Amino acid sequence: MAQVYFEDIQEGQEIPQLKKNCSTQQLVMWAAGSGDFYQIHYDKDFAQATGLQGLIVHGALKNAFLGQMLHDWAGQKGQVRRFGCSYRGMDEPAQDIVCRGVVTKKYSDGGKHLVELDVWTEKPDGKKTSPGTAVVALPGKE
Amino acid sequence: MTTDTEFQITDEMKAQIGVESEPWEYEVTTTSVRMYARGIASEDPIHYDVDFAKSQGFRSIVAPLGYVGTPVYLPGKTDPTFGFPRREGGPRLNIPFKGLLDGGTETEYFDVICAGDVLVETSHLADLKLRDRPGGKMLFVTNEAVYTNKATGKVVAKMRLTSIHM
Amino acid sequence: MAEQTHFEDVKEGQELPEITITPDKQQLVKFAAGSGDFNPLHFDENFPMLKPMGLTENIVHGRFKYAQVGRAVFALAGYKGRVKNFGVSYRGMDLLNKTITVKGVITARRQEGGENLVDVDVWAEDADGKKTTPGTATVALPSRG
Numbered sequence: 446m447a448q449v450y451f452e453d454i455q456e457g458q459e460i461p462q463l464k465k466n467c468s469t470q471q472l473v474m475w476a477a478g479s480g481d482f483y484q485i486h487y488d489k490d491f492a493q494a495t496g497l498q499g500l501i502v503h504g505a506l507k508n509a510f511l512g513q514m515l516h517d518w519a520g521q522k523g524q525v526r527r528f529g530c531s532y533r534g535m536d537e538p539a540q541d542i543v544c545r546g547v548v549t550k551k552y553s554d555g556g557k558h559l560v561e562l563d564v565w566t567e568k569p570d571g572k573k574t575s576p577g578t579a580v581v582a583l584p585g586k587e
Numbered sequence: 588m589t590t591d592t593e594f595q596i597t598d599e600m601k602a603q604i605g606v607e608s609e610p611w612e613y614e615v616t617t618t619s620v621r622m623y624a625r626g627i628a629s630e631d632p633i634h635y636d637v638d639f640a641k642s643q644g645f646r647s648i649v650a651p652l653g654y655v656g657t658p659v660y661l662p663g664k665t666d667p668t669f670g671f672p673r674r675e676g677g678p679r680l681n682i683p684f685k686g687l688l689d690g691g692t693e694t695e696y697f698d699v700i701c702a703g704d705v706l707v708e709t710s711h712l713a714d715l716k717l718r719d720r721p722g723g724k725m726l727f728v729t730n731e732a733v734y735t736n737k738a739t740g741k742v743v744a745k746m747r748l749t750s751i752h753m
Numbered sequence: 754m755a756e757q758t759h760f761e762d763v764k765e766g767q768e769l770p771e772i773t774i775t776p777d778k779q780q781l782v783k784f785a786a787g788s789g790d791f792n793p794l795h796f797d798e799n800f801p802m803l804k805p806m807g808l809t810e811n812i813v814h815g816r817f818k819y820a821q822v823g824r825a826v827f828a829l830a831g832y833k834g835r836v837k838n839f840g841v842s843y844r845g846m847d848l849l850n851k852t853i854t855v856k857g858v859i860t861a862r863r864q865e866g867g868e869n870l871v872d873v874d875v876w877a878e879d880a881d882g883k884k885t886t887p888g889t890a891t892v893a894l895p896s897r898g
Contacts, residue, residue, distance in 0.1 A: 469797045470668070477622075477786030487796055488778040619787075626787025627820040628774055633832060643832045652823030652836060653816065657789055670789030686806050687792075689815030693840025747840070753806075 448520040451558035451583040463514040463544040504532035514544040522584040530577025608677030613656030615704040650700040678712040690749030698743040705737040757831040760869035760894040769857035815843040841888030
């Protein structure tokens with residue numbers, strides 16, 4: 446992705462989407478990377494015994510995907526200052542999860558060029574499963 | 588799955604025996620030693636507690652037996668499932684079978700491996716054996732690997748690894 | 754960790770303390786994490802390679818069993834001993850949620866190159882007593898004197 450600059454951004458603009466689709470193997474790799482070995486993410490019997498329909502994707506992994514989307518967009522010269530989301534809906538393995546973001550505000554503050562965004566993950570039917578926000582510092586063209 | 592009852596080891600494959608791979612770094616860190624120890628359900632503090640390990644005369648926490656560090660992972664250069672490096676230089680075998688099982692593992696130690704060590708691994712194909720099985724063949728592939736401590740230049744371990752392709 | 758074993762304390766024919774483990778899916782996922790082997794054969798009951806390999810359930814990583822044998826050999830050596838080598842063959846498969854028992858027997862005591870060495874037969878057996886993972890090891894033990 447080419448470096449984005451503060452001057453080129455408009456409020457209301459959507460940033461490039463990041464599409465994910467987690468295999469069971471991916472969820473196990475997240476368990477390895479995060480240290481979260483909770484069985485609802487890879488042991489179907491366990492998941493169902495807790496009342497779930499089947500395996501679900503870790504909330505923190507969806508948060509990480511949103512972080513990846515922001516990191517990719519901010520580029521080498523940008524900086525993700527803050528990002529977070531709520532895990533409102535569940536996502537399953539072997540199903541598309543689309544990470545999306547829209548610029549809600551741009552402003553300068555003490556020499557920094559900042560952009561605020563709404564970010565979220567979305568299911569194939571359009572349902573927003575992890576709504577959140579982010580603040581990204583972008584370089585100016587000067 | 589491909590089971591070829593007519594499969595034979597080719598001269599091309601035999602020529603790969605002894606071909607040395609390019610070296611690859613394996614990192615032994617406190618985090619990786621602890622994760623491996625948790626993976627084998629060992630609760631021995633020698634694998635977890637750095638102060639305890641030092642009190643017992645070790646440099647740092649000790650790698651559980653069989654753990655020689657985690658190979659440095661580089662996307663595109665490392666197998667994403669098994670984690671082994673797909674190296675530029677080294678033996679090349681085109682094995683038509685999709686089934687893969689572990690055949691055997693042997694480690695010879697020349698020193699204790701501890702967190703903080705970086706090991707350089709080189710390996711070569713040591714043996715190829717073909718055996719019959721109902722409905723097909725089994726190809727036994729044995730690799731020998733040598734692990735050298737990067738800082739000291741000393742060989743700390745050798746491993747002999749056999750896999751069965753079927 | 755138990756008391757240090759010394760060369761003078763061991764006898765040929767002596768059995769090693771057993772180690773038992775019944776790996777559940779979480780344990781195999783932890784082993785995938787620790788070893789870097791993320792083969793779905795070991796944790797995904799829908800993995801397409803299970804059937805062609807004649808399996809109906811996930812199997813335990815061979816290297817997991819090797820590591821269990823390793824725990825027994827490490828315990829024999831103690832912190833003051835040194836494991837010279839240990840190796841196994843994977844002759845049979847072990848399944849998820851089934852008990853694996855590691856056993857060992859000392860087969861020889863000898864001195865070589867200034868070291869006090871002990872040779873052992875070690876193995877992992879499944880719940881039916883079948884030796885799925887037979888092997889051997891050599892350990893150098895400290896002397897009391």
